[in-house]
Structures are given as C-alpha cells and as structure tokens.
Amino acid sequence: MAVTADQVKELRERTGAGMMECKKALQESQGDFEKAVEVLRKSGIARAASRSGRAASEGVVESYIHPGSRVGVLIEVNCETDFVARTDEFRDLVRNLAMQVAAVGAEYVRREEVPAERVEREREILKAQTEGQGKPAAIVEKILTGKLDKFYSEICLLEQPYIRDDKKTVGDLLKEAGSKTGENLVVRRFSRFRLGAE
Amino acid sequence: MAVTADQVKELRERTGAGMMECKKALQESQGDFEKAVEVLRKSGIARAASRSGRAASEGVVESYIHPGSRVGVLIEVNCETDFVARTDEFRDLVRNLAMQVAAVGAEYVRREEVPAERVEREREILKAQTEGQGKPAAIVEKILTGKLDKFYSEICLLEQPYIRDDKKTVGDLLKEAGSKTGENLVVRRFSRFRLGAE
Numbered sequence: 001m002a003v004t005a006d007q008v009k010e011l012r013e014r015t016g017a018g019m020m021e022c023k024k025a026l027q028e029s030q031g032d033f034e035k036a037v038e039v040l041r042k043s044g045i046a047r048a049a050s051r052s053g054r055a056a057s058e059g060v061v062e063s064y065i066h067p068g069s070r071v072g073v074l075i076e077v078n079c080e081t082d083f084v085a086r087t088d089e090f091r092d093l094v095r096n097l098a099m100q101v102a103a104v105g106a107e108y109v110r111r112e113e114v115p116a117e118r119v120e121r122e123r124e125i126l127k128a129q130t131e132g133q134g135k136p137a138a139i140v141e142k143i144l145t146g147k148l149d150k151f152y153s154e155i156c157l158l159e160q161p162y163i164r165d166d167k168k169t170v171g172d173l174l175k176e177a178g179s180k181t182g183e184n185l186v187v188r189r190f191s192r193f194r195l196g197a198e
Numbered sequence: 199m200a201v202t203a204d205q206v207k208e209l210r211e212r213t214g215a216g217m218m219e220c221k222k223a224l225q226e227s228q229g230d231f232e233k234a235v236e237v238l239r240k241s242g243i244a245r246a247a248s249r250s251g252r253a254a255s256e257g258v259v260e261s262y263i264h265p266g267s268r269v270g271v272l273i274e275v276n277c278e279t280d281f282v283a284r285t286d287e288f289r290d291l292v293r294n295l296a297m298q299v300a301a302v303g304a305e306y307v308r309r310e311e312v313p314a315e316r317v318e319r320e321r322e323i324l325k326a327q328t329e330g331q332g333k334p335a336a337i338v339e340k341i342l343t344g345k346l347d348k349f350y351s352e353i354c355l356l357e358q359p360y361i362r363d364d365k366k367t368v369g370d371l372l373k374e375a376g377s378k379t380g381e382n383l384v385v386r387r388f389s390r391f392r393l394g395a396e
Contacts, residue, residue, distance in 0.1 A: 038319075042326040061270035061391045063261035069283075072259035074272035076391045085267075121236075128240040191389035193259045193274045 003027055015040050058085045059188070064098035073101045075190040080183040093177050093185070099163070100170060101190050106157040109187050114155065122151050157187060201225055213238050256283045257386070262296035271299045273388040278381040291375050291383070297361070298368060299388050304355040307385050312353065320349050355385060 003026040011022040017040050029035035059078035077094045126147045130140050153159040158171035178185040201224040209220040215238050227233035257276035275292045324345045328338050351357040356369035376383040
C-alpha cells in the first residue's frame with residue numbers, strides 16, 4: 001500500500017506523531033485516515049484530544065444578540081483572503097446577515113441542506129392541500145412547485161427576502177457583495193437560539 | 199378517544215386553528231400530537247410555518263466573540279425567574295461561561311449528551327493503551343475509569359476546570375451561583391464556531 005507524503009503530513013498535523021509512525025499507521029490502516037488516527041492513539045503515540053480542523057478559509061465568526069437577550073445568532077461567513085475579512089464592508093455584511101437570521105429566523109443556509117424526509121413530508125402536505133381544490137393535475141404540479149419554493153424561502157437563509165431591501169434575496173446580496181470585493185463569499189453556518197425554544 | 203382540554207389548548211397554540219377543529223384533528227390522530235398538526239395542515243387550516251417552541255423558562259441568550267473574530271460562542275443559560283435573569287450577577291456568570299467555552303472549547307454541556315458510540319470507541323482506545331502496560335485487570339479497570347473521567351472533563355463543559363479558578367469545575371460554579379440566587383441555573387445549550395473548522 002503506497003502512502004503519499006500529503007497523507008503523512010496531514011496525519012502528523014492532526015496527531016502530533018512522528019513521520020515514520022504516521023507512515024506505519026497509514027500502511028496498517030490501508031490508507032484509511034480515521035483508522036490511522038485510532039491506530040496511533042491505541043499505541044499511545046497520538047495526542048488524546050486533538051480537536052481537528054485546520055483553517056480552510058478566511059472570514060469571520062460574528063454574533064448578534066437581540067435587545068432583551070432572548071434571541072441570539074452566531075454566524076460564520078467565509079471569504080478568500082484575510083484582507084477582505086478585515087474590511088468594514090465585509091464586517092457590515094456579516095452583521096446584517098446575523099440580524100437577518102435573528103429577525104426572520106431560518107433553519108438552514110441553503111435548500112440542499114434541508115433533509116430529504118422533511119421536504120417529502122412538506123410536499124405531501126402541500127399536495128393534499130392543493131388536490132382538495134379540484135384542479136387539473138398539471139396545474140396542481142405547478143402550484144406545488146410554487147408552494148415548495150415558498151417553503152424553502154421561509155426556512156433557507158439564502159432564499160429569504162433581505163430585511164433591509166426585500167426586492168432582493170439574501171443570496172443576491174451575497175453575490176453583489178462578492179462581485180464588489182472580487183471574492184467568493186459563503187455563509188458557512190449559523191446557530192440561532194431563542195430562549196426556551198427548541 | 200377522549201381528548202383533554204390541555205391537548206386542545208396546546209394544538210391551538212401551535213397551529214392557530216380553532217378549538218373544534220383541534221379537537222377533531224386530535225380524535226382523528228388518536229391523540230398523536232404531531233399527526234394532528236399534519237391533519238390540520240393538510241386540510242389547510244393550520245398556519246404553514248408555525249415555528250414551534252413556547253418559552254419554557256427564563257434566562258438569557260448571550261454570545262462571546264474572541265478578539266480577531268475567529269472563534270465565537272453562543273450560549274443559553276436558564277434560570278427560573280425574569281428577576282434573576284436581569285441581575286448583573288447572572289449576566290456576569292453567563293458571560294464567563296461563554297468565555298470558558300471560547301477559550302477551552304467543549305463539545306457538550308454534560309456527559310449524558312455524549313453519544314454512546316463515541317464513549318464506546320474512546321473506552322476501547324483507552325483500554326488498548328492501558329492493557330499494553332501489563333497491569334492486572336482490576337488496576338486496568340480503575341485506570342480506565344480515571345481516563346474516561348478525564349475524557350469527559352475535556353469535552354463536557356460542566357466537568358471542565360473553571361478558567362478563572364481551576365480549583366472548581368464549571369458545574370460547581372453553577373451550583374454556587376444557584377444557591378446564591380436561590381434558583382436552579384441550567385446551561386441549556388451552546389454553539390462554538392472556529393473559523394474554517396468543523
């Protein structure tokens with residue numbers, strides 16, 4: 001089993017173990033990274049709580065607490081360079097995104113993140129609502145698509161109308177800001193807590 | 199199927215539907231709450247995106263962004279009354295807890311939240327490490343318990359040494375503050391984002 005230098009390097013960074021030990025562990029695990037980490041840990045070589053994750057990109061982590069401290073948002077927005085991450089424009093954008101999540105509430109960044117079962121359940125409910133109105137099947141399908149789009153725009157941040165200018169979506173806003181800065185801007189994730197709610 | 203007034207009330211609050219409609223839906227669903235919500239939604243009666251959750255308790259949602267904006271924490275701490283939630287002492291406590299999570303990093307509030315598979319995997323790794331040292335089984339078991347406690351204290355907030363006074367754990371700190379205020383104080387949840395990390 002050939003082990004690449006990159007794999008060894010990654011394992012060293014993750015575990016703090018020596019080069020030869022990492023190479024051996026990777027050979028033993030047939031190149032399976034997580035297994036190699038376990039091999040090293042079992043032999044007592046690797047650090048115990050190597051919290052993973054190397055910084056893959058630039059950007060900021062920002063928060064917004066709504067007055068009264070009953071709703072709060074934590075958000076990570078990525079850009080490509082530290083230079084852009086430090087600009088006031090980027091910071092303002094991130095702050096506005098955090099306020100958007102606090103004010104409107106969203107559950108996901110983009111529609112691809114909504115679990116398939118949830119979409120299916122929603123589709124069934126919407127279908128039952130629509131079919132009850134005695135419309136032809138083709139029309140029902142069209143109405144359904146529209147209603148599902150609306151569903152997505154309620155729970156997905158990027159599809160929501162932007163609170164400070166509802167003629168564009170949050171996704172449009174990001175694209176505009178991206179072309180201004182010349183960088184790809186990505187909302188990586190957010191958390192929204194409401195006191196006492198799930 | 200007897201439907202209680204409390205069930206009807208809860209369904210009304212959740213869906214915004216009328217009393218008789220809620221009663222009927224609950225009878226149709228044999229008292230299954232989520233099914234009753236679906237029944238109402240299919241008939242077009244219930245509100246579409248009734249984001250659930252009534253405030254179950256008091257407290258605050260607070261955040262802490264580490265200078266540099268690469269690490270941020272959002273935390274919810276509950277108490278029993280709004281009176282305590284507004285005190286400076288409670289606010290200070292919550293701010294310190296948020297800083298603790300940012301500085302030390304924790305993945306769970308308490309050990310009961312750590313998934314069983316993860317504990318099992320850790321136990322196996324620790325066991326392999328310990329058995330390799332040729333100690334008797336009873337001693338191995340004792341060492342194992344100690345090592346598992348250490349594992350929990352690394353990833354569970356309440357078991358970590360408090361950053362401002364490492365002679366006590368965060369759990370001790372909460373209990374002390376609780377007996378001072380006369381209320382049960384509970385860290386409900388937190389999120390910790392580190393730029394570019396998982």
